[in-house]
Amino acid sequence: MPPPRPTLMQVAQRAGVSRSTASFVLSGRHKDMRISEDARQRVLRAAQELDYRPNLMARSLRTKVTKTVALVSDTIASEAYAGRVIQGSLAAAVAHGHLLFIGETEGDPVVEGRLIADFVDRQVDGFLYASMFTRHVQLPKLLRGHRVVLLNCLTRTTNPAVIPDxxxxxxxxxxxxxxxxxxxxxxxxxxxxxxxxxxxxxxxxxxxxxxxxxxxxxxxxxxxxxxxxxxxxxxxxxxxxxxxxxxxxxxxxxxxxxxxxxxxxxxxxxxxxxxxxxxxxxxxxxxxxxxxxxxxxHYQLGWQAVETLLGEPGYPEVQRLPMPVRRRASIGRPPAD
Known part of the structure; x- marks a missing residue:
């Protein structure tokens, strides 16, 4: 079995400070609490020596921010041509310090409901609701009231969406x-x-x-x-x-x-x-x-959907991303009559 995970109290004891002081230092709030530089350095050194990692679940319960987002799709994850949608989404999520959960429904509303309910229980910070083919969709009731960006699909109502032009x-x-x-x-x-x-x-x-x-x-x-x-x-x-x-x-x-x-x-x-x-x-x-x-x-669709979800506000409701022309050898001048 792996060794037990070091606790915040162990970091505090090693640094010779209170648990509260250690918490303020490791959460970046030491300036607000007027903690001395000497105490801050002792806490940081103790955390490094013990290989301390914060309990993200406990932090999320306090802050209501889990640093996670969920992508719910029909068949994107298993479609070879659209794998770069996932890559773009992952890259943007990492750039914002988030993890990305991926759930695929294969178009089954029962599976979709279970996936969304599970992600809601995990308190994800937002959702990407995605479709393999660009189309109009009806947003599941379970997503109402949550932050949602539509990826490669649209609704008849007002939901931010990212689609190809x-x-x-x-x-x-x-x-x-x-x-x-x-x-x-x-x-x-x-x-x-x-x-x-x-x-x-x-x-x-x-x-x-x-x-x-x-x-x-x-x-x-x-x-x-x-x-x-x-x-x-x-x-x-x-x-x-x-x-x-x-x-x-x-x-x-x-x-x-x-x-x-x-x-x-x-x-x-x-x-x-x-x-x-x-x-x-x-x-x-x-x-x-x-x-x-x-x-x-594909990659840009995934990236921009996450950017719209986690980035600064101000994006238009529907973003149409450019589709570049890849010029190759199949086009020539018409033959002479």
Missing amino acids: ELTAGLDAARTLLEAGHHSGIYLVGHVREEVFAGRERLAGIKDGLGDAGARLAGTIDCNWWPDSAYDAVHRALTDGLAPRALICLNDRVALGAYQALREAGLRIPGDVSVISFDDSELAAWLRPQLTSIALP
Whole structure:
């Protein structure tokens, strides 16, 4: 068994001071209590020699501050593409001297209720309520009255939220193709459902960006956001005689399927067809040619959510974080007619 933990009283006895004096020194309140420098040094030396560490649970009962925050998510912790959300959250929590508890619900409301109740019992200083996919959520009743920042999700009520700027990402996708000389033959690949925030915002930005230059989408190749569905849809469209100049894929998985269909049709990327996508997952760098993709700012989302929770007040209610364009080799000038 490990040796017993040194107590504050043992530190006081070793330093030859009262328990109160030792407490004031170790909590940084020695100046207010007019404790001599000699006594302060004896306490600090005794604490070091005994390897004394304060009882944080006891301190939290006195101060009502536990220096802990909780991240409650649906599937973020187990989603490979979003692991950097956790890294950003952890880094920001450490920067503020806090520990981060992480709980994943897998979308089960019963599990969610138990997790939140447990974190409330632990008296965490605040919550991050997170979603793998940007969407509108209903804040659990157990979180009402607590400090909460929404991470990659929104509510219909007033709660501070940090989300990616999908609208500007759509604008940037259009502008990137326009800058390369594409003004026609541009097709969207992927199904846009009204309830899917990212798809809806990306499409709105694409239309605005093209419209500003007097251009427009030539059409949509409808498919689910997965490689096999995208491959089937693009393959079928090419077989039916479609001749795109550029494809805007709604995520990198869709782009993977599109790449396969274009290659089977004997079309070169970007010589015959340019391709741009969203998310900037590892797939984007693995594909050949490497895929131009607009990055989800996973790390920054986690960092900024914790910063909003623990930092100085004054942030806007909804913060939309930039999604940088990762320019690679999949975009070229349109082929000559």
